[in-house]
Amino acid sequence: MAEDKNALFPIGEKAPADYFVGKVMVKNLVPADDILNTVIGNVVFEAGARNNWHRHPGGQILIATAGTGYYQEKGKPVHLLHKGDVVSILPDIVHWHGASRDSAFTHIAINPNTQKGVVEWLERVTDEEYLGAYP
């Protein structure tokens, strides 16, 4: 994945394969603490890449900044995400996000209320789930 010269942030480090499918790069922007209670990272997914199903005890906010992405809550239709889209995810809602099949995708991930926990990772989003997510 070539570094985008127009990107807001440096590309960061490869996300752990245990929790992601495909190549995903994460740049930490705000680390965990017990004062701001907010962890923020910039995430770049190559086309086809996504995270596992997961939930956040304190909720999450995604800000899409480049490319085309998918966002899906368990049992609901997938949503397409484009630059400037903002998704507010309530606590404990099981969901996944990632790039579309044909385009890379970048979002800022804001995890508030980290005194309640940051993330609980669940099962992988299978190819069948991913390819069936968007008609």
Add this chain to the structure above:
Amino acid sequence: MAEDKNALFPIGEKAPADYFVGKVMVKNLVPADDILNTVIGNVVFEAGARNNWHRHPGGQILIATAGTGYYQEKGKPVHLLHKGDVVSILPDIVHWHGASRDSAFTHIAINPNTQKGVVEWLERVTDEEYLGAYP
């Protein structure tokens, strides 16, 4: 202030003159609630524009996305901000932010822990303070 076609977000509404000097536009991205406890807005300052001195009971995080800005905590030197810079501001630290003298400036403003309050506005940043802020 012409709308920037490369901007991440729509330009929003004019910020209240009681708390800002110069032309400042705010687009609300995440409204106040008692679940995510996080208010997020995109703020565009024209050159020379800035907010009043203020403090956040729950702290604040700024993500600079375009232009050149200033950030100053009371009694400390001003910091220049450029695209990709992230500023973590601790609760109750008195500070101001805005554009530089010669360039507009855009940042995303993230206000976490809003169960403690969002903002307490204080006095204006005078022209003397502003013009003296950066040598």
